[in-house]
Amino acid sequence: MTQSSTAPTAPIAPRAAGSPMLRFHSLDPEARFGLPTGRGTTPSSLTCFMLAVVIGGVFYGTAYAFRDGEWGSVVWEYATGFGRIPIPIILLSIWSLVFLAIKTLKIHAQSRALRLAFVPEDSGFVLTDATADSVIDAIDRSVDDPSRFLFLARCRGVLRMMRNLGRVSDADEILSSRGDQDESSMDSGYTVLRGFIWAIPVLGFIGTVVGLTQAMGRFGEAMKAAGQDVGQITEKLKTVLEGLDTAFITTAEALIAVLIIYLIQTAVRRADEQLFDDIRAACSNAIVTRVRIVRKES
Numbered sequence: 001m002t003q004s005s006t007a008p009t010a011p012i013a014p015r016a017a018g019s020p021m022l023r024f025h026s027l028d029p030e031a032r033f034g035l036p037t038g039r040g041t042t043p044s045s046l047t048c049f050m051l052a053v054v055i056g057g058v059f060y061g062t063a064y065a066f067r068d069g070e071w072g073s074v075v076w077e078y079a080t081g082f083g084r085i086p087i088p089i090i091l092l093s094i095w096s097l098v099f100l101a102i103k104t105l106k107i108h109a110q111s112r113a114l115r116l117a118f119v120p121e122d123s124g125f126v127l128t129d130a131t132a133d134s135v136i137d138a139i140d141r142s143v144d145d146p147s148r149f150l151f152l153a154r155c156r157g158v159l160r161m162m163r164n165l166g167r168v169s170d171a172d173e174i175l176s177s178r179g180d181q182d183e184s185s186m187d188s189g190y191t192v193l194r195g196f197i198w199a200i201p202v203l204g205f206i207g208t209v210v211g212l213t214q215a216m217g218r219f220g221e222a223m224k225a226a227g228q229d230v231g232q233i234t235e236k237l238k239t240v241l242e243g244l245d246t247a248f249i250t251t252a253e254a255l256i257a258v259l260i261i262y263l264i265q266t267a268v269r270r271a272d273e274q275l276f277d278d279i280r281a282a283c284s285n286a287i288v289t290r291v292r293i294v295r296k297e298s
Contacts, residue, residue: 014129022116024145027109031148040150040182041272043102053097059094077098078253082246085207086253092196092203093257093277096265099193099226100261100268107271113149114141119286126292151279155176158287171291175283183276193265197258204254211247222227 030037036044063079066072079086118138119125127135136159139146146152158174165171 015167021142022112022144022149024109024143024148028148029105029109038106038189039185040189041103041106041275043099043106044074045192048095048099048102051098052091055098056091057092059090078249082250083210085203085210085246085250087251089200089203089254089257092200093261095160095197096193096200096261097264099263103189104268104271107268107275108152111275111278113143113151114282116152118142118155119290125290127159127162127287127290129162129291132159150182150276151282154182154279154283155287158283162291165291170241172284175280175287179276179280179283182279186272186276190265192270193261197262197265200258200261201254204251207250207254208247211244211250277297 025031026035030044030047035047035050038044038047060079062075063072067076079090116139119127119135125131136156139152139156143149143152144154144215154175157178161174
C-alpha cells in the first residue's frame with residue numbers, strides 16, 4: 001500500500017548572489033584569528049594555553065616595569081612574593097578566565113545558527129526522502145561550513161538518513177542520540193577547568209604549609225635570642241610575621257581567585273546548557289514535526 005504526500009518538491013530558493021548567510025570563520029572567535037579551533041562550544045586547549053601565556057607575560061611584564069612605583073611595588077610583591085606561590089595561582093587563573101571568555105563567545109556564535117530558517121514556513125511543507133535533499137541544499141547555500149555548527153550538523157545528519165527511516169519517531173531518536181553525544185562532549189570540555197578549580201586552592205594551602213613552617217622555624221630562632229637585647233628579638237619576630245604573611249596571603253589569593261572563577265563558570269555553563277536545550281527544541285520544530293514517512297510499494 002502506498003502512502004501519498006502533498007509535500008511540495010520544488011527546491012528552496014538559494015541565497016542571493018550565492019553568499020552564505022553564516023560564515024563560521026567570521027563568527028567563531030578562534031577561527032576568526034586563525035587559531036586552533038575546538039569542537040562546538042569547547043575552546044581548543046592549545047589556543048587557551050597560548051593566550052594565557054601571552055596575557056600572563058603582558059601582566060608580569062607590566063608589573064615588572066612599574067615595580068618601583070607606589071602601587072606597582074605592591075602589585076609586584078603580591079604577584080611574585082610569598083615563596084613565588086602566587087605565580088602559578090595567577091597563571092592558572094588567567095588560563096581559566098581565558099577558557100571561559102572564549103567559551104562564552106563560542107556559545108554566542110553557535111546560537112546564531114538557531115536563527116537560520118532553512119525549512120519553508122509553509123504549513124503544508126513536509127519532510128520526506130524526496131524533499132530532504134532540497135533542505136540540505138538550502139543549509140549548504142546559507143552556511144559556509146555547516147558541520148561546524150552543532151544545530152545544523154545535527155539536522156543534516158538526520159536529513160541524510162531520511163531514506164532509512166521507518167517511523168517518524170526514528171528521527172526523534174536519532175536527534176536525541178546526537179544531542180546526548182554533543183552534551184557529553186560539552187561536559188568533558190570542562191575537565192581541565194575543573195582540574196584548575198581544584199588545583200588553585202591546593203596551591204594556596206601549600207602556601208599555608210610553607211608559611212607556617214617558616215614561621216615556626218623563625219620563632220624558634222627568636223626564642224634562642226631571648227637573652228639578647230630587645231632590638232634583636234624584634235628583628236627575629238619580624239621574620240616570624242613574614243612566614244605568617246606567606247601562609248595567609250597565598251591562601252587568601254587562591255580562595256578569592258577560585259571563587260571568582262567558579263562563579264563565572266556557573267554562569268557560562270548555564271548558558272552552555274541553555275544553548276543545548278534550545279538546539280534540541282529547534283531540531284524538534286524544524287525536523288521532527290515536519291517528517292512524513294512515505295512507504296513505497298514493494
